[in-house]
Amino acid sequence: MTASTYEDQEQGLQIDIGTIWRMVKRRFWFFVIPAVLISALALVVAKALPPVYSSNGTILIEQPNVPPNLIDTTVTSLAAERIEIIRRRFIATDNLISLIRQHDLYPERRAQLPITQVAAAMRGDISVSLIEQRRGRGSFTVAFTVGFRYGNGAKAKVIADELVSWYLSENARTRQERAQETADFLRQETGAAERNVKRLEEEIATVQSEYAGSLPEERDRNQAQLDQLHRSLRDINFRLEALQDERTALVARLESLPLSGGGAGGSSEAATVAQMLERLRNDRVSLSTTFTERHPDIVQIDRQIAQLEERLAELPPAPDPSAAGAFVSSASSRAEIQRVLAELDREVGATQRSREAVEADIQAVEVNLDRTALISEEYQAMVREYRNAVQDFNVLRRKVLEAEMGASLELNQKSERFTLVEAPQAPSGPESPNRPLVALGGIVVALGLGLASMLAMEFVDSRIRSARKLEQLIGVPPLVLIPEITTRREKARTWFVRGVIICAVVAACGASLWYVHTRVTPLDLLLLKIERQVQSRVGALGF
Template structure:
C-alpha cells in the first residue's frame, strides 16, 4: 500500500525553479501595480489654523463672566453654526469646489463632501484643580490643491472667529434684554403692591399696629379725663343742691341782718374774687372748660344783679338773685360736664374698638408687607443681575471677555497628508511574495504530476531501480539563456525603478549615499 508522500525542501526548490518565470512575472506585476497605484492616487493637502481660547482679561472677581460653559461645548456649538448649509454652500460657490469630479455632484452631495473635508481638533492641557481643559483648537480643510485648501481654511477660521464674537455678543444682549424686561415686570408688580399697602394703611389708619402704644396712652388719658369729669360732675351736683337751698332760704326771709349786711359788704369782694379766679383758670384751661364757663356765668349774674339793684327797685332781694344765678351756673356746668362725659366715653369706645381691630389689621398688614418685601428683594436682585449683564455685554462688545485669538494662520501645505505612497509601495513589497506564493501553491494543487524518485516510489509502492536524467536540447538551452537574460534585465529594471522611487518618494540618492557613507566614516 502506498504511503502518503511528504514534500521536502528540494521539492519546493524544484517547484520554484520550475515556476521561475511565473514567479518573476507575478512579483514584477504586483510591484508594478503597487507603484502605479501609489503614483496614481491624487494627493490630498491639508491646511489648518490654530485658534487659542484666551481667558477673560479682567479678573472674574471684579466682573463676573457672562458665559460659564466649557470651551469644548462652545466650540462644538460654533462648529454646528459654521457648518450650516448656507455657509458651506457660499464657500463652495466662491471657490468652485468639487466641480472637477468625474460625475456631476448635487448641491447636497457637495455639502456632504465639504463637511467630510473639514477637520476640527481640540488641544487640551492639564490644569491644576480643573483637570483636562481645552486651551486651543485647530480648524483645517483638505483638498487636492494646496492653494484652495489654504484659502478655504482661512475662510473657516474667519467664520469661527466671527461666529464666536456674534454668539457671545448676542447671548449677552439677550441676557440683558431679558433681565431688563423682568425688572420692568417686577417694578410694575412692586408699584401695585406699594399702592395696595398705602391704600390699606390709609383705610385702617386708626388701627395700625405701629400706633398701638399711642392709642393705649390716649385711652389711658381719656380714662383719666373721664375720672376728672365725674369728679367735677359730682362737685357741680353738690354745688347745685347747696345753691337751691340758699334760694329757698332767701325766698323765706331767713337771711339775718348781719348776713344781709355782710353779704352787701362782701358783694364787691365776691365779684373781685370771681374775676381773679376767672383769670387764674384761663391761665390753666381754655374758655370751653366747664370751670371757666361756670365762673364766667357767676360774674355775669353778679354784674346783672348789681345793675338791676342800681337801676330800679325790684321785688326780689339781692341774695335771691345771687342764689338763682349760682343755681343757673351750676345747672349749666352740670349740663356741660354731662356732654363732656359723653364725648369722653365716645372717645374711649373708639379707642377700644381700634385696639380690638388692630390684630386683624396687623394680620392683613403683615401679609401685604411680606409680599411687598419679597417683591422688592426680587426686584433688587434682578436689578443687580441686570447691571452685571450690562457690564458683561460691555466686556463682550469691547472684546475684553474670554475670546478666540488666531494663534497660527493657515499656511500653504508643502506636502500632502494623503496618500502615504511609501506605505503603498511597502504594501506592494509585502503582497508580491505572498500573492506569488499563493498562486504557485494553487497551481501545484491543481497539477497532479509526480516529482522525483521518492514521490514515484511513494505512489507506486515499489523501489525505483534506476533513473535517467533529463537531456536538454539546444533549443531548450537557447530558450533558457534568453529567459535568464530577460530575468536579469527585469531585475535591473526593477532595481532601477526602486532607486527612482526612493529618490522621489523617500530621499534623493546623493543625500542617501552621503548619509550612508557618513555613518561608516
C-alpha cells in the first residue's frame, strides 16, 4: 500500500497538533542529527576561517596651481579615466606576479595553484573606489581610495603602500609623457610646415626671377606705365607734326628768298629773327593750351625763344618793320634760315628716336602684360598656397609654444596632480570574516536542513499511523486500536540505518567539500566570495 493509494484529493488541509507532535517524536533524530552536525560544522568553519586584513590609502586630486586661462595643460583626459588606466597597468599579470614573488604572498595557494591563478586571486583583493562630487547634472572625481586585502596586516600595508606609490608616480609620469609627446609631435609638424613654407618661397622666387616685370602684382603698374607711354607717344607725334610743319614753312620761306641781295644786312637779319621769334611765341601759346609749363616741348620752345631774343638783342634794330621784308632774301637771312632748318632737322631726328624708344617700351610693357595673363592663375594659386602655409606655420608655432608651456607645467607638477592625504596604515584588526554572522548563518541553515530532512522522511513514509487517518481512508471508525509493537531487533536495525545515513551524509558532505577545495576553488576563497556577495547585497538593501 502506497501513500498515493490513500490520498484523498477532496480533503482540505487540516492542521492537527497531535499529529505534528507525534511526527516530531518519530522523526526527532532526522532533525537533530543534521542540525547538530551542520551547526557544529558552521561553528568550526567560522572559527577556522583565516582573518583578512585591509589597508587603505586616500589620494586627493588637486586642481592646477596656475589658472587654465593663463596656461592650459595638453593632458585633457578625465581623472576617472586615468585612474582606471593606472589600475589596469598595476593589476597586469606580470606586475602582480612580481609583487607576489617579491613579498612572498599567498604561499599556500602557490603550492597548489599556478602562479597565474594566484595573480588572478590577488587581482580581486585590490580595491579602488572613487569619491565623486555632483555639480549640476554631472559629477567629477575629487579623490579616490586604494586598498589591499590580505591575511597578514603588515603585508597588506606594504602592498597598499606599493599601490599608492604606483598611482602617484604613474600619474606624474603619464602626464609628463603625454605633454612631452604632444610637444614633440607639434615640433615635428612645425618643422614640416616650415620646410613647406621654404619650398614655396623658393618656387615663388624662381617664378619672380623668371617673370620679372610680368608678375600679377605688377599689372597695375605696367598698365599705368603703358597708359603713360601712350600719352607720351601721342605728345611726341604731335610735336613731330609741329616740327615738320615748321620745317615745311621754313623751307617754303627759304625757297621764296632771292639768291642775292645787299645793304642793310643787319637790319634784314634782325627782321628775320623777329619774325621767327614771333612765330615761336605763337607756337608756345598754342602748346600751352595743351601742355604744362614743364612739358619738354614747352621747355624746348622757351629755350629757342631765349636764344632768338639774345641774338635779336645783339643785332641792330630794324628801322622799320614794314621794310624788313625787303631784306629777307639777303645772304644772312638765308644762312639763319638754313641754321634753323638744321636745328629743326636735328630736333626731328631726336623726336623720331624718342618715338621709337617709346614704341619699344610700349611693346615691352604689352609683352609683360601678356605674360602676366598667362601666369596669373598659377601664380595666384601659388601665392595663396604660400599664405595658407605661412598661416598654418604661425598657428603651429603658437601651439608649440603652448605645448612647451604645458609640458613645463607638468614637469613642475603645477597642473592637476595626485596628492596623498591619508597614507595606508597597519590594520589594528581583521576586516573579515564576520565570525558571528558566519556561525549564525550556518546554524540557521542547519536548522532548515534538519526540518527539511524530517519532513522529507515523513512524506516518504507511506504507513498509516493514526485511527483518524484510517477512518478518513475507509470512511468507518476502527473497532479496536492496537498500539505499535517494536522488537529489539527492529530498534537495532533502526539505529543501524540511522547511523549509516548519518555517516553517509557526513561522508558525502566531507567528500563534496574536499572536491570543491581541491578541484574547483579553495574553500577560503569561496567563503570570501560568498561573504563579499552577502555584504554587497546587504549594502544594496541599505542595511
